Amino acid sequence: MRPLNYDIEIFSYALYKVLTKHCWVIKLGSFADVYTTNNILSGYTKCKELGVACKLFDEMTHRDSVSWNTMIAGCVNSGNFDTAWVFLKTMKRCGFDADGYTFGSILKGVAGAYRLGLGQQVHSTIVKMGYEGNVYAGSALLDMYAKCERVEDAYAVFQCIPERNSVTYNALIDGFVQVSDLGSAFWLLDCMEKEGVRLDDGSFAPLLTLLDDAAYYKLTMQMHCKIIKHGLAFDNTVCNATITSYAECGSLEDAKRVFEGAIGSRDLVTWNSMLAAYLVHEKELAFKLFVDMQGLGFEPDFYTYTSVISACFEKVHKDHGKSLHGLVIKRGLEKSVPISNALIAMYLKLNNKSMEDTLHIFDSMESKDRVSWNSMLTGFSQCGFSEYTLKLFAQMRSLLVEIDHYAFSAVLRSCSDLATLQLGQQVHVLAIKSGFTSNDFVGSSLIFMYSRCGIIEDAQKSFEETSKDSSITWNSIIFGYAQHGQGEFSLNFFFQMRERKVKLDHITFVAVLTACSHIGLVEEGHNFFKSMEIDYGIPPRMEHYACVVDLFGRAGRLLEAKTLVESMPFEPDAMVWKTLLGACRVCCDIELATEVASHLLELQPEEHCTYVLLSNMYGNLRRWDEKASVTRLMRESKVKKVPGWSWIEIKNEVHAFNAEDRFHPHCAEIYHRLGELMEEIKWLDSTASLDVIMPSFDHE
Template sequence: MRLSHLPIGRSPNSFAKVLITHSWAIKSGTLSDIYIANNILCGYSRRQESWLAHKLFDEMSQRDSVSWNTMIAGNVNRGNFENAWEFFKNMKKCGFELDGYTFGSLLKGVASAHQWSIGQQVHSMIVKMGYAENVYCGSALLDMYAKCGRVEDAFLVLEGMPERNPVSWNALISGYVQLGDRDTAFLLFACMEQEGLKIEDGTIAPLLTLLDDAEFYLSTMQMHGKAIKHGLEFENKVCNATITSYSECGSIADAKKVFDGSFGTRDLVTWNSMLGAYLVHNKEECAFNLFIDMQRFGFEPDIYSYTSIISACFEEEHKKHGKSLHGLIIKRGLEQSVPVCNALIAMYLKSNTRSMVEPLSIFESMEFKDRVSWNSILTGLSQVGLSEDALKFFGHMQFAILEIDHYSFSAVLRSCADLATLQLGQQVHVLAIKSGLNSNEFVVSSLIFMYAKCGIIEDARKSFEENPKDSSITWNSIIFAYAQHGQGYIALDFFSQMKMREEVKLDHITFVAVLTACSHMGLVEEGCKLLKSMEFKHGIPPRVEHYACAVDMYGRAGRLDEAKALVESMPFEPDAMVWKTLLSACRACGNIEFASQVASHLLDVEPEEHCTYVILSDLYRLLRRWDESASVKRLMRQRGVKKVPGWSWIEIKNEVHAFKAEDRLHPNSDDIYFLLGVFMDEIRRLDDVDDLEVFMYSLG
């Protein structure tokens, strides 16, 4: 048997066959036969054994174009385009003939590496050497331009091709799909049909990814029909894309029908597509059942499966499932997978426990952490009110990772705002400028928020004015800033300016901000008009937070009956936020009877929330109804609810000092209380207001 006829394929034991062939070639002295050497070289390249392929290539006494093409293709397939490019340049220097396979492999590497400028050089060589009309080269050129986002150039290549095949059309369609150009992609598809070209899974699947909204439901049905017509409905790519498209168009029922119909041809992506569809439609229980079924049918979940199903456990009601999944992940040995760990951290952060114990435990156990890991913990610390810890953690981040991104700056600026630490906030602002992220919309929004919370509304406005004004995020922030500073008319003026900008889209947060401004300024009629105009004029249905703002607005104006009527007219059940706002309105208006009714609703919804007990008890106390006040406090004790003390912060020489009433934790508390006692004794000795005013003036 000739060595050149030994089968060298892609089977699991083919690498052993390549080694045997190589050994026999050395032993028999036939390695000098260029056909045999190329066959072995091809075997190593296919098996991704790059070092053996390189070693053999260097030892070959003779080489031809096939040898060089094999090395170029091998490096491209391994994702090492730089090496492939070097082999190409050396091949050219050594005078070997370049052919369609050379250019085809090289252009595939250019496309993967997105090296468009090199692609242009290769295109020039193809034209010079007369390969412009070669179908293989033309398809590779078109694919390269399309994947590099140069669809106009890809289109020109297609027009110049004497023979257009489905591969060329599919590459061009995929290029327009990648750019999100729906109209052109479907126009090309129509042209394909007119030319009578074969429609493949690579044609229909990319187009389905563009049908991702309810308005495209009929188009999805049409594409599904075409897939059936061409016998492609059971092709995995088409089936999976159809499930996702139906789901994103709002029809989970149709997605389920496609999934059920693919029983004999499902792959892991099919299961994951259906899993994602259930989660998009908030059908968490169906998602959990599907996750179990996929394993019963022998499909091992991958990283996507785990991260998706973990996202279904964010709500408190599914917390037990989340803990079970965490155990399964440890059992399957995935506890060091960065995406899975990040998903677990997010799950624990969003499970409404306001505890950082589990997220920090997972974070500390991770051998490798990416920016998402760090930012998740930083954001979590900021959101649960551990702002001092967030600032310290940000300091650790600067030493642990090379680059701080806009998520990091946004989170740490929010912590600076919560603590009203102006000096630290200004330092972070400088860091953002140095990093070139000071104009990022999220960073600008956080800067506005930070300066406003620190009482420097002028700097908040400066941050807004000095940066691009093409995002609703920054507009919403500046409206909020002026609303919270009691400058409602300026806030409304910004709202008017925002409406005049075509590139800025109003959203539900805009109306929360502007309703807040109306509430703080007592502009009840203006606020009512805005609430009514939201849906019919701007297409934004009012949410629960908008009703809460309106209730607050009526309460501040002393119009409790209208606040009550508004809550009763809401198109959905009031949540805790609305009841709390209404309770505050009752307190402001001194209506104890209605306050008791509202408090009973709140105690059912949030029995562990201390604010309700405190507000109701204080209200009874102010009206000298001592028995009811004591009864509320007794109920609070019985339920084990404790009042969370309010903290104050002061920043001195870049150091934040936190304290609360009767606090003895500060290291200098003895000196502080001694000095406070001296002040109190001095105040008691003062006989009249004038002396007191002089004394207070001398202190400050």
Template sequence: MRLLHSPIGSSVNPFLKVLITHSWAIKSATISDVYIANNILSGYSRCQESRLAHQLFDEIAQRDTVSWNTMIAGNVNRGDFDSAWDFLKNMKKCGLQLDGYTFGSLLKGVACAQQWGTGQQVHSMIVKMGYAENVYCGSALVDMYAKCGRVDDAVLVFEHMPECNSVSWNALISGYVQVGDRGTAFLLFACMEQEGLKIDDGTIAPLMTLLDDAEFYKPTMQIHGKAIKHGLEFENKVCNATITSYSQCGSIADAEKVFDGSFGARDLVTWNSIIGAYLVHNKEECAFNVFIDMQRLGFEPDIYSYTSIISACFDETHKKHGKSLHGLVIKRGLEQSVPVCNALTTMYLKSNSRSMVEPLSIFESMELKDRVSWNSILTGFSQIGLSEDALKFFGHMRLAILEIDHYSFSAVLRSCADLATLQLGQQVHVLALKSGLDSNEFVVSALIFMYAKCGIIEDARKSFEENPKDSSITWNSIIFAYAQHGQGHIALDLFSQMKRQEVKLDHITFVAVLTACSHNGLVEEGCKLLKTMECNYGIPLRMEHYACAVDLYGRAGRLEEAKALVESMPFEPNATVWQTLLGACRACGNIELASQVGNHLLDAEPEDHCTYVLLSDLYGHLRRWDERASVKRLMKQRGVKKVPGWSWIEIKNQVHAFKAEDRLHANCDDIYFVLGVFMDEIMRLYKVDDLEVLTY
């Protein structure tokens, strides 16, 4: 039996070592020795070779408790708790004595399967068989209750243990970490130190996960110092948790130092941790380089590696990376991995906001789909403006007997809002009520948006008032709703209420309030907010705030101030800001500045039809026909087409869509006949001689 433990065999594949040992035992006729058979059985279990383990177990003539415990532990470790439980029942039938290792393995399986009720049964067996005071069983019970979210039960077990070791304390600390009780978790850590108990990676690593915000930077440094003091800084769990903690506390430099210092102790999680850290800090190129380095050094990426790095490939500069990663996924045989496919779907949706071809292709090729898969496509349809397709897809989701969650409801309500289909929106509202998701902050936000877009501001306010008001998401939505309805003063009153109730303000809150000021000519109020955002509220100005401010000045006819604001921006204005300024030029009739801004946009965004339309309309309004013809000619040369505007009307729960000069509707002759009657009546009533008639 030396081969399984010999240094000579350490470089051999573990599974191959077990096979060789098994062959040697058969050849030497020692396989009948239960000690040797159990060692081989343990080897197969560690290698996740359940079929060979079961086969050998069946061949052992004189099984002992170790044989059964090995099979129970093997099934637990590979996530098959039901099989482990069956082995336990058969073990009892065979009259074999359960011991601390049996219970320890079972409780580990209970914790992983989150089967708290079964855990209570095991607890009863432990008490009945006299193992209640066994430190190994007690620690396993504390761990089980803690991982099942029953921290109070874990404390009771802990307090009744005659002796608590580091494992028991670590299990209890992990329980408080899991429920987010930062104070108690760190208090227990301090008690461990006072009692002189051994601090190990199972103590430090969970605590690090609680330090996930800039305000915890100093505590992160202190816990890191404790890890160094106890010689744990190179332990994988501690190293990985420290990288993540520094990153979430805002210090990518410290995360890099920890990663660089862990050269000889890195595992796959270490590489994934630094990739995640770079992505959190928008350092996509660094993340791509790490992804390449890890493979060069022999670390095969796992599903987390792929989903993380794929999520970074959404902007124009990284599109090629996304395509390459898609090819690598296919090459590695992961094209049917649901998380990877979901990440690819999201990547294509973000990188191309005008097409659903690639996301749908991935979705349709998936043999298995989860809720994320369906919601990604539904959200894609909604965000891209294919609202009718979104509604049809939502119907398919319901027919597929798929559980509809708050993401689904939010997306479909947004589509109802875009189509202004009030009746359909109300039906979705009823479905959300039946599902118990009507009070979810994202669903409430979508309901407010839907009712506001359908013109029913009273129902939007009702949805806001009838639900919890502790989230900025719902406050932002109702402020936007009143802003869009031209009720700026009410929007500002809601903003004041939001501050009084100490709801956390975010950058979207200020976009909503600035929009309200812009739409209602509240220039001074908007300017004051713009100047005090960072100093009073700690929210730095973003691109969208500048766009709102430019619109605010433009609508008020203060074009010079709008221009000065754009010129003073601390970063390069994007197309939205320039288009907003162009709109302000059009409103103020400043042809010279409009031409400058328009030419800049035509160079920067040659495929966007909006700039051409704005310039063409402006030149036409000022009767500068040569310039207008020049813009139309350039538009034609570049193959840019104006995207037609659509109108929707809902009749008897059916949506009808129209565009200018549309003759596709089945009842178009009747529709145009009625329109003609209306136009005749208008001309008769108002006696208009030179009325521009709709072009049919």
């Protein structure tokens, strides 16, 4: 791989040559020669020296169509489409007609800027001037429509082109790929072969991006055979796309075979493609590949770092994440916004103890984008730091950072967790003003917030404002009614969802099973569970088993709950064991509870809930020795009971308290008033007792 400074040297040398030539022209007084001046003009635009090119263009005494085309193409290639459009209009006013090259350049700019309206104006001019059959204008027009996702218009242009080549075919294939029309894209590939048009990397690479599921594995193999047949197996673009396609179809071995076969023609994208494949299937091999690529002289880019950092979200990879953070600092990349965002996401996913590292990275960032802010908001919300989420959201607003649906979703979830209705309503108003209430994620968060705050009517109103096309909002309203003990409404929503043919997912069934559990519909819930995979193609997950265990436990059918856990196709996790332990408490089965608790203590020895629940069960049965043993084990394991929290919202301010709290600024007043209330309760209690002992008599 060529080092970056090598490319810079070539670029500098090219500019030096243009400057030298320009000096000679000035010295010789040859500015009148349009051909020579156009060459210099072209040189400046290729070196992205647009300012110098414009100055030279203004100084030209004679211009021709090539001069104008050079400036238009230069502006487009430099990303200055608006300037290119001004040049096009000026060109017309100066009496120069556009030609195939003009249309080709300006349409490339239209496609890049996604300015369909301007593209349609250019199309009208092309038809008016009789250029629709021109190969440059036609190909550019087709490409513009394809990139603007107007494939029907692109196909209409395609049919008007008399001489179709690989450029026109590839542009149309890419257009169908963008709208995920696999059938049409493959039909075009067959047409290319039948018409004898040469297939190249632009024919295969876009198609391979659509083959991203195990169902397309055989099709990927067929495409690979065609690639080999047409001699493109070692083309970097095709090779990289083939690796990605095999990996996404679930065949890591095939992806590895392609990667190893490209040993002489690998570029950085090849390594990144293989790295992405390993990160999905074999993370440890991905970390090894990350080291190997550097040993062979391939310097990782932003994509490499963000990919490998994003994979370090599990505790087993915590050390890898720390090492990568150190490497980022060593390479001087800590100021990179995408890399810092990846580090923030990694630390947030690890555990709550990494919050200090997260805040340090966020605060040290010189510039932050929306991803930075949204990552922090979402992370705080998911980790239970809801108050920090609200403070950060207020900071975003004060700094005039653009707030999108991710930010609204995170802050509304935090309002739900804190049950801060007034603040949630204010955020709702802001979401309405910003036009985000119809967004599925924001709508779902609003439903969740209102249902958690006890206003199920407003939750339903929020649901009605959504498009109702996605399972996200349906799942939220089903959960909302289930948590309010209105399981019948939940099930009605589920049946409506099914009638409207909204795609059901695994979360839908968690919501439905929760609803059945809350209203005691044991048989109905069990039938839903059994029909998941048979009728809907959704294999039950751990959370579904936990829901059915809860369903049986609440109904007192402990034996069925235990049998279900024993029949699970995978090892039960802590969530399932906790649910079964709760069922044991409901059914007062201390023997099974002891057995379940042993599993939980093995999985989560630091979790206080297991000790407390078991201790309380022994206490209720007056088995004091066993209760003392649990308490002693808890003390020896240095596990402390985490006190519960309560909070109240007063005048838009949240006040949080825990047991025996002494940290609130109004602590003395609160405890004084609490003492007064206790005295009143005692007085009322004693008065009630006297009324029982000395009943009053009515005298006439």
